[in-house]
Amino acid sequence: MDRVALRGLKARGHHGVFPREREEGQTFIVDLVLSLDTRPAAADDDLTKTVHYGVVAEEVVAVVEGDPVDLIETLAERIAQQCLKHDVVREVEVVVHKPDAPITVPFDDVTITISRSRV
Numbered sequence: 001m002d003r004v005a006l007r008g009l010k011a012r013g014h015h016g017v018f019p020r021e022r023e024e025g026q027t028f029i030v031d032l033v034l035s036l037d038t039r040p041a042a043a044d045d046d047l048t049k050t051v052h053y054g055v056v057a058e059e060v061v062a063v064v065e066g067d068p069v070d071l072i073e074t075l076a077e078r079i080a081q082q083c084l085k086h087d088v089v090r091e092v093e094v095v096v097h098k099p100d101a102p103i104t105v106p107f108d109d110v111t112i113t114i115s116r117s118r119v
Contacts, residue, residue, distance in 0.1 A: 011064035035091035
C-alpha cells in the first residue's frame, strides 16, 4: 500500500468531559496517514483515481468542528470513519492531539492514535 499523509490539520472543537471545554472550546490537531494504491492514478495522471487530500482535510476539520464528544477516542473514530468513506482508502491512521488538555502538571501534548481498515 502507498501512503498519503496529512500532518498538523488544526481546528477548534468543543470536545471534552468538562463544562469549560464544551463552552470555550480548544484547538485540536490531527495527523492522518491514508493507505491506498496510487498506481491507477499515477498511470493515468488522474486525480479521480486517488484520494483528494484537500477534500479529506476539509472533511476532517468539519468533524473536529462538528458535534461535541466527551473523548478524543470518539473523535478519532469519527475521523477514521470519515476517511474510510473514500472508496480508494483501504486503511487510515489517525492521531488526534489535544495540546491544551486540562491537566494540572506541565506537559507538551496528549494524543490518541488509532488505525482502522476496511474489513
